[in-house]
Amino acid sequence: METVFDSTELPVETRTDAWQETLSQALITTQTKFPENEPFTARLRTTALGPAQFSSMTYTGLVSRRTRALIRKSDPELYQIAVVRSGQQGIEQERRLAVVDHGDMVLYDSSRPFEATVAPGAEPSTSLVLQFPRQLLPLPEHQVVSLLAVPLSGRKGMGRILSQFLMGLDENSDACTPRDRARLGVTGLDLVAGVVAHHLDREQDLPPDSRQHILFQRISSFIHEHLSAPDLDPVAIASAHHISLRTLHRLFRHHGTSVAAFIRQQRLERSRRDLADPRLSRLSIRVVAARCGFFRPADFTRAFRIAYGMPPSEYRRFVRHNAVGTQRKAVGTQAQGCGAVSD
Missing domain, CATH: 1.10.10.60 (Homeodomain-like)
Structure with missing residues (x-):
């Protein structure tokens, strides 16, 4: 995988502008706001998988918005599915808000406004993102939209299989040839389709309660x-x-x-x-x-x-x-313990 952004290589005062420019080129264009008085750190690695792109991203607090104006200006018409490996990621789309924890995933659409968030002061969020043209997902859009910004489990069943596949890509893609990666892209798209179809089937088949x-x-x-x-x-x-x-x-x-x-x-x-x-x-x-x-x-x-x-x-x-009382008691207990050892 190619490292396209590493904040440790840049002065603190230039990092946020550089990050926003890098995202626009490597993923999709968004408007990003960063917390004041909090140094921004981030890393982004990407690799092509045929028609798809795989990315590994880590970053600290921010709010990233894709607005209707940005969509009108440029829309690559992509789906993106992100598996959160650490920290917590919030994303709002279609008037739904997903707060995605470690081990889970979320699907979103570049053709619809969204807002992605990592809370200020929180643990940096690390996610694995597979993005691909919307027409490559062989499911009706009016059904897929019901799963946008909905937390999807990556801990069991089809979700776990997809999560493990993406983690394997993150660890081993450098050892793959371009032809290998193109074939892996096809496999990844099949797995995404399987996960989405599984959740659509599950919600339709659920009993009313x-x-x-x-x-x-x-x-x-x-x-x-x-x-x-x-x-x-x-x-x-x-x-x-x-x-x-x-x-x-x-x-x-x-x-x-x-x-x-x-x-x-x-x-x-x-x-x-x-x-x-x-x-x-x-x-x-x-x-x-x-x-x-x-x-x-x-x-x-x-x-x-x-x-x-x-x-x-x-x-x-x-x-x-x-x-304060608890702290004093703990200090007193520790002191007594130290005294016993000294004796």
């Missing part, structure tokens, strides 16, 4: 990722998942809750975690509340007290006090 469970999980993930949005409500959620409001409310009643109660619970739980996180101790309670979708401090304080038995300021002090 299983389909409801999958839909509930997708909507739960969507809510979790959009907690800070002020317009997160049943209308927006139903629209994003192409279902009616009646279906949405019935789905949540089936799981013993309501849409509004579920959103409120998730926002409160995230705020509780953020208040307990020492890395966020510099954030005011008002900012923590807003990050979780509470934009009226009085409403947040009242809801937090009802849920957890104390106001958020007291909870933060309580957590800090307990953390």
Whole structure:
């Protein structure tokens, strides 16, 4: 494989521009934003597999958008399937959001707007990407679109076979001749078609309860990722998942809750975690509340007290006090242990 980008070879101040230019040439054109005050690191290796291209990518926090304007300007009409090897990758397309963890994969389409994300400060994301012309996937587009930005398992069955194939390419493609790689491209496309067909068959054949469970999980993930949005409500959620409001409310009643109660619970739980996180101790309670979708401090304080038995300021002090006490106890225990050894 050819290394087409390695941030260690570039000054820090030129890396982001160079990365965006490299991506436009090696993959597809996107608009990319990078976190402030966080040095960007990345590496990209690619190799041709006949009509397909295989890439191994590692990069730190960013948001990469493919907009309608970029698609109108230039569209190679490609599908891309990415297997995440480490870290976590987020991708949003067709009003669906996939948060893809290590070992899983996701399919997306260059002809439709999307947004790919690696969170600032998170572990760098490493993924193996196979991209190929859309017409080479022998399945109807109107069916394939239902799997765009949907997490697909790479740990078992057809998904695992494809994942192992791509990992084998990553490790051994340098030992293959151009003819070998062209033949491997055909094999890779067959495996991708098999994975996509498997998931299409599985969703169509699922009993109603299983389909409801999958839909509930997708909507739960969507809510979790959009907690800070002020317009997160049943209308927006139903629209994003192409279902009616009646279906949405019935789905949540089936799981013993309501849409509004579920959103409120998730926002409160995230705020509780953020208040307990020492890395966020510099954030005011008002900012923590807003990050979780509470934009009226009085409403947040009242809801937090009802849920957890104390106001958020007291909870933060309580957590800090307990953390300090635990640290002191650990230090004291360690000192006693050292004393015993010395004796």
